[in-house]
Every structure is written in C-alpha cells, then in structure tokens.
Amino acid sequence: MVERTELSKLGKVAILKHLTKGVKCKHETSGLGFAEDAATINTQPELNTLVSQKLFLEGIHFDLVYTPLKHLGYKLVVAAVSDIYAMNGEPRQLLLNVGVSSRFSLEDLEDLYDGVYTAADFYHLDLIKTDVTSSLTGLSLSMTAMGTSLEGTKTLRSGAKPTDLICVTGDLGSAYMGLQLLEREKRVFAGVKGDFTPALEGREYIIERQLRPRVPVSVLSALQKQGVVPSSMISISDGLASELKYLAEASGVGVRVYEDRLPIDYETAAMAEEFGLNVTTVALNGGDDYELLFTIPLGQMDQVKDIEGLRIIGHITEPSLGACLVARDGTELELVAQGWTASK
Amino acid sequence: MVERTELSKLGKVAILKHLTKGVKCKHETSGLGFAEDAATINTQPELNTLVSQKLFLEGIHFDLVYTPLKHLGYKLVVAAVSDIYAMNGEPRQLLLNVGVSSRFSLEDLEDLYDGVYTAADFYHLDLIKTDVTSSLTGLSLSMTAMGTSLEGTKTLRSGAKPTDLICVTGDLGSAYMGLQLLEREKRVFAGVKGDFTPALEGREYIIERQLRPRVPVSVLSALQKQGVVPSSMISISDGLASELKYLAEASGVGVRVYEDRLPIDYETAAMAEEFGLNVTTVALNGGDDYELLFTIPLGQMDQVKDIEGLRIIGHITEPSLGACLVARDGTELELVAQGWTASK
Numbered sequence: 001m002v003e004r005t006e007l008s009k010l011g012k013v014a015i016l017k018h019l020t021k022g023v024k025c026k027h028e029t030s031g032l033g034f035a036e037d038a039a040t041i042n043t044q045p046e047l048n049t050l051v052s053q054k055l056f057l058e059g060i061h062f063d064l065v066y067t068p069l070k071h072l073g074y075k076l077v078v079a080a081v082s083d084i085y086a087m088n089g090e091p092r093q094l095l096l097n098v099g100v101s102s103r104f105s106l107e108d109l110e111d112l113y114d115g116v117y118t119a120a121d122f123y124h125l126d127l128i129k130t131d132v133t134s135s136l137t138g139l140s141l142s143m144t145a146m147g148t149s150l151e152g153t154k155t156l157r158s159g160a161k162p163t164d165l166i167c168v169t170g171d172l173g174s175a176y177m178g179l180q181l182l183e184r185e186k187r188v189f190a191g192v193k194g195d196f197t198p199a200l201e202g203r204e205y206i207i208e209r210q211l212r213p214r215v216p217v218s219v220l221s222a223l224q225k226q227g228v229v230p231s232s233m234i235s236i237s238d239g240l241a242s243e244l245k246y247l248a249e250a251s252g253v254g255v256r257v258y259e260d261r262l263p264i265d266y267e268t269a270a271m272a273e274e275f276g277l278n279v280t281t282v283a284l285n286g287g288d289d290y291e292l293l294f295t296i297p298l299g300q301m302d303q304v305k306d307i308e309g310l311r312i313i314g315h316i317t318e319p320s321l322g323a324c325l326v327a328r329d330g331t332e333l334e335l336v337a338q339g340w341t342a343s344k
Numbered sequence: 345m346v347e348r349t350e351l352s353k354l355g356k357v358a359i360l361k362h363l364t365k366g367v368k369c370k371h372e373t374s375g376l377g378f379a380e381d382a383a384t385i386n387t388q389p390e391l392n393t394l395v396s397q398k399l400f401l402e403g404i405h406f407d408l409v410y411t412p413l414k415h416l417g418y419k420l421v422v423a424a425v426s427d428i429y430a431m432n433g434e435p436r437q438l439l440l441n442v443g444v445s446s447r448f449s450l451e452d453l454e455d456l457y458d459g460v461y462t463a464a465d466f467y468h469l470d471l472i473k474t475d476v477t478s479s480l481t482g483l484s485l486s487m488t489a490m491g492t493s494l495e496g497t498k499t500l501r502s503g504a505k506p507t508d509l510i511c512v513t514g515d516l517g518s519a520y521m522g523l524q525l526l527e528r529e530k531r532v533f534a535g536v537k538g539d540f541t542p543a544l545e546g547r548e549y550i551i552e553r554q555l556r557p558r559v560p561v562s563v564l565s566a567l568q569k570q571g572v573v574p575s576s577m578i579s580i581s582d583g584l585a586s587e588l589k590y591l592a593e594a595s596g597v598g599v600r601v602y603e604d605r606l607p608i609d610y611e612t613a614a615m616a617e618e619f620g621l622n623v624t625t626v627a628l629n630g631g632d633d634y635e636l637l638f639t640i641p642l643g644q645m646d647q648v649k650d651i652e653g654l655r656i657i658g659h660i661t662e663p664s665l666g667a668c669l670v671a672r673d674g675t676e677l678e679l680v681a682q683g684w685t686a687s688k
Contacts, residue, residue: 055442
C-alpha cells in the first residue's frame with residue numbers, strides 16, 4: 001500500500017522542513033531563505049538580475065488525471081526558467097509557493113518537490129525559498145525564477161531589425177498534440193469499466209513533450225560558442241503565431257515566415273492527421289512547447305545554419321508588411337494569434 | 345449601471361496593456377518587464393537582493409463577500425513587502441500574477457490593480473512584471489516582492505541572544521477580530537431578506553486592520569534614527585505565538601513574554617468579549633496583523649522605550665527555559681502555536 005501522511009497531522013514548519021531537507025546551494029550568490037521571511041541574493045557586480053513568475057492552476061494549466069506530480073514540478077521549473085533563458089540570461093534561483101487542499105498528502109508534495117529538485121539539478125538552480133499554504137479546491141503553484149545577465153548581453157523582444165533572420169529551436173506543436181492525445185485517452189478511460197490501458201504506444205515523444213518539456217540550452221550554448229547574440233528573443237509558450245506577433249509589435253517590424261520551414265516532428269504530423277487537424281495550425285498555435293523564437297542579423301547566417309536543433313523559418317520585414325505566413329503554394333496569409341479566453 | 349467589460353472580449357495583451365498603462369518606475373534599478381519575458385533589476389554594488397513571495401487564494405486568504413478588490417490588492421502588497429521589511433530591508437519591486445475566471449470583468453481587475461498601485465505608491469515600489477492567466481474557480485493571486493539590504497545590516501530570525509528584549513509593533517489580534525466580525529455579518533446577511541446594513545459601527549478600526557493592514561514603517565524609521573539594528577526580526581502574519589516559536593527555534597534560545605505587556609486595542613478586547621473569546625488567546629494566535637516582532641540588546645532599552653508604536657513584551661532566555669508566557673497572576677504557561685490545517 002502506498003504510504004499516506006495527512007498534511008493536517010503535521011505543522012507547516014514540519015512540512016516545509018521535510019520538503020527542503022538537505023538542500024544545498026549551487027551558487028555562491030544564493031542565500032537560502034527557507035527559515036527566513038525572505039531569501040537573499042548576494043551582490044555580484046556587473047550583473048543584472050532577471051526575474052520571472054509563473055502561476056500554474058489545476059484544471060487550467062495541468063490535469064492530474066494524466067500528469068504525474070513529479071512531471072508537474074519539473075515542467076513548472078522549465079516554464080519559469082524558459083523566460084530567463086529568453087532574455088539570454090542564466091537562471092540561478094527559484095522560489096516556489098504551493099497551495100494545497102486536504103486531497104493531497106505529504107507523499108504527493110514529495111513527488112511534486114522531487115520534480116522541482118530534479119529540474120533544479122538539471123538546470124543548475126537553487127530553490128532558495130518555498131512555502132505551502134491551504135487551498136480550497138485544487139492545486140495552485142506559483143514559481144518565481146531569478147537569473148542574471150551580463151550588462152549589455154541581455155536580449156529583449158524589441159531588438160529585431162528588418163532583414164534579420166527568424167529562427168526557432170526544436171519542433172513545434174508536439175506538446176499540443178501530446179495534450180490532445182492525453183485528453184482523448186482520459187475521455188476513453190472515463191467510459192471504461194475494468195482495466196484500461198491508454199493507447200499511447202508510438203506516441204512517446206509527443207507525450208514527453210507535453211509532460212516534460214525542455215529548454216533548448218544546447219542551441220543557446222552553440223550560439224554563444226559562435227559568438228552570436230540574438231537581436232531579439234522570446235519563449236514560445238502560447239504558440240508561435242502569438243509570439244511572432246509579440247515580437248513584431250515590440251520591435252516595430254513585420255515578420256515573414258514560411259510554412260514549409262516550420263519544424264514539425266513526424267509524431268506531431270501523424271497525430272494531427274488522426275485528429276483531423278491542420279498540422280500548420282497546430283505548429284502555429286499549439287502552446288507549451290517552451291522552445292525559443294529569436295532573430296539574428298542576416299550576416300550571421302553562416303554561423304548558425306549548421307547548429308543542431310535550430311531552424312531558420314523566415315525573416316524580419318518592414319512594419320508595413322505586417323505578420324505574414326507564406327504557404328506551401330506561395331499564397332501569403334496574415335498570421336492570426338489565437339485569443340485568450342478567461343475560461344480556458 | 346456599473347460598466348462590465350468581459351475579459352473574453354479582449355486578448356491577454358490588451359488586458360495587460362490596459363492594466364499597466366502609464367506605469368512609471370520609481371527606482372533607477374527597476375527594469376520594467378511588462379513587455380518582456382522577464383523583468384530586470386539593475387546592478388547596485390554593496391546591496392543584497394531580498395526576495396519574498398505570497399500566494400493568496402480565494403476562500404482561504406480572502407472572501408470577496410466582504411473584501412473589496414481594491415483592498416485585496418493593497419493587502420497583498422502589504423503581505424509581500426512585510427517579509428522584506430522583516431529582514432530590515434527596503435522593498436523596491438513587485439511582480440504580480442493573477443489567475444482569474446470569467447466571473448471577473450476587466451473593471452474587477454482594474455479595482456484589484458488600483459489597490460496594488462495605491463500600496464505601491466505608499467511604499468514606494470515599482471510593479472515591474474505582471475501576468476493574467478485563467479482560473480477554473482476562484483481568484484488566485486501570487487505576488488513576489490524584491491528589495492535590498494545593505495551588506496551587513498540584514499536582520500535574520502537567528503540573531504536573538506539571551507537577555508535581548510522582545511519587542512512588537514502596533515497591537516495584536518485586531519485583524520483577527522475584524523475578520524470574526526465580518527464573518528458574523530456575512531452569516532447574518534445570508535439569512536436576511538431585503539435590505540441589510542451590517543452592524544459595523546464603532547468597529548471601524550478592527551475592520552480596517554483586517555482589510556487594509558499596514559507595515560509599521562514609522563517604528564523601523566525610529567529605530568534607524570536611534571541607530572538600533574534589531575538582533576532578530578520576523579513578520580507577524582500567523583500570530584504572535586507561532587512567530588515567537590519560529591524565532592526561538594531559529595536563534596536557539598528561549599522566550600519569555602508577559603501577558604500584561606501584550607498590546608491590545610480597546611476594540612479588539614470589546615469584540616473578543618462579545619464573541620466570548622479570551623483576548624490573550626486572540627492576541628497570541630490571531631493572524632494577519634503584519635506587525636513586526638523583533639529583539640534588541642538589553643543595553644539599547646533607553647533608545648527604544650519611547651518609540652511610539654513599539655512595546656517591549658518580554659525577553660530572550662536560555663534555550664532550556666523554552667517558550668513561556670507569564671500570565672497576569674504570575675503563572676508560567678508554555679506557549680503553544682496553533683497548528684496548520686490543510687483545509688483552513
């Protein structure tokens with residue numbers, strides 16, 4: 001039988017001590033604040049501090065029917081640090097706040113923190129402050145990520161210039177198709193009596209993309225090695241189309257991307273066909289990929305074209321040309337970003 | 345009729361632009377990140393960065409039946425910066441994440457942000473990054489506060505030494521009694537047909553303490569003026585007894601406080617009597633006061649004894665003496681902190 005320790009049997013202090021036992025700092029600048037009102041980050045001249053924040057709410061950002069808590073903790077870290085990497089910074093510290101109802105046990109929290117610590121080790125981060133509070137309904141997770149950038153190497157959304165090349169890392173739409181698949185199997189499961197094995201075989205990649213995304217750090221390292229600093233950059237969390245529009249607006253430019261250049265994995269394409277979805281729409285609007293979208297000056301094409309996991313998908317234009325997708329048949333379509341709905 | 349703009353009619357970008365329109369930085373070090381993946385804090389040598397985080401969930405931390413959204417925004421800021429002040433630091437930047445369901449309109453968000461901006465002006469803070477996301481049920485608020493402390497002037501929970509004087513600011517238990525009153529009127533209201541006027545007259549102080557707490561900055565300024573740096577400090581958010589125990593444990597000392605020294609407002613005492621509650625229990629365990637608990641060396645008593653809003657309530661002892669309350673009749677009682685329950 002799985003052990004279950006009721007949170008109500010422990011004081012908050014005991015819960016937090018248990019979850020942060022043996023944590024050691026990886027960065028000299030990290031001042032653990034587990035036992036203090038605030039955490040500290042020590043002075044480091046020449047560096048700017050970058051800070052980002054993510055709020056993950058049950059039923060909106062994750063479904064615990066198919067999301068193991070460990071994966072959820074891992075993904076939350078990736079989502080938060082992705083924004084620091086997108087500024088060309090190096091993430092270093094994390095703060096985590098968990099709102100939890102009596103539905104969850106100490107062992108559940110252990111799984112969640114296990115995922116957080118695993119990701120923190122992978123990305124070389126210190127969790128410097130954490131808190132657990134009560135929640136009436138679901139699980140609420142808030143993560144703050146802090147990082148540094150050298151003065152002058154920070155990359156903003158506003159730096160793209162006409163003729164710059166538009167690049168993306170990895171492939172697009174796979175996390176979204178993984179989500180569709182998991183949602184379908186959940187619906188099937190709900191109607192099944194007795195044993196149920198979800199039909200996920202041969203779809204491991206898109207499921208991993210949904211449940212355990214990664215930040216494309218190898219591409220960032222390769223760029224650095226080549227001495228290339230992106231002129232603008234943004235994390236792809238809401239879908240490529242949205243992010244292209246953010247970037248175009250922030251930089252006051254137009255964008256032109258080519259449908260046949262969009263990086264799409266085989267599993268994504270196969271799954272989209274099975275669901276009767278247009279794969280280009282999936283690649284443009286599927287969220288949760290946590291890949292990076294960035295621009296580089298045209299003159300640096302040779303330095304980037306052989307970098308693995310990097311694809312040039314178009315270029316920056318004059319603002320009057322708008323945000324445009326060139327379809328496979330040469331037709332030019334205006335890029336439309338999906339709207340935000342409060343109920344989604 | 346009150347205007348109501350559905351959030352679903354606006355894109356997320358439009359919502360955020362609307363809510364951050366015209367915001368200007370108060371600190372040179374603040375780099376607004378409204379339009380970027382992360383916010384920036386510029387280098388400042390000799391200073392440490394302090395960071396704290398608060399998660400406020402509807403139904404747990406606030407009840408919108410009697411909490412105006414503007415007050416909620418204000419209180420969230422106070423809760424977050426209170427932790428920075430408790431490290432003897434100066435808060436400077438805020439990041440806010442809001443999870444909101446379709447129950448809320450743009451005007452509701454305006455009220456919430458209005459409260460945040462009002463508090464930000466009062467405490468001289470910059471909101472440098474904010475995000476709005478969907479929520480399935482209630483309102484979820486996450487705030488990160490950042491601040492600075494001069495190298496060497498940071499106050500930890502662990503610095504208290506035997507014979508140090510234990511001080512608190514303001515008065516205790518008033519926010520808790522305000523909450524009890526508001527809860528009672530809510531229950532009465534639920535059973536009333538037709539017009540209803542809550543019976544709050546003569547109870548304005550305790551209601552204000554619940555709905556619009558303040559950080560005792562004047563006491564901190566007075567201490568600074570007197571050249572007194574507290575040897576340890578903690579924000580009183582969970583109740584004095586809990587905080588005394590945190591402080592005692594972190595410093596490896598005992599505490600001895602006197603019942604007749606606990607600062608209690610007249611309204612708090614009257615209300616406690618009306619509710620049949622022991623006012624000492626209320627002062628020891630009532631949360632949400634956001635006052636400060638701190639210790640100073642015995643030799644500095646003369647410098648602090650005339651500071652308005654500061655009360656010496658006891659002293660630090662050897663660890664073997666434990667955490668003790670000396671009752672009015674001279675009896676010594678062990679201090680017990682209320683436990684944390686996941687459903688509360």
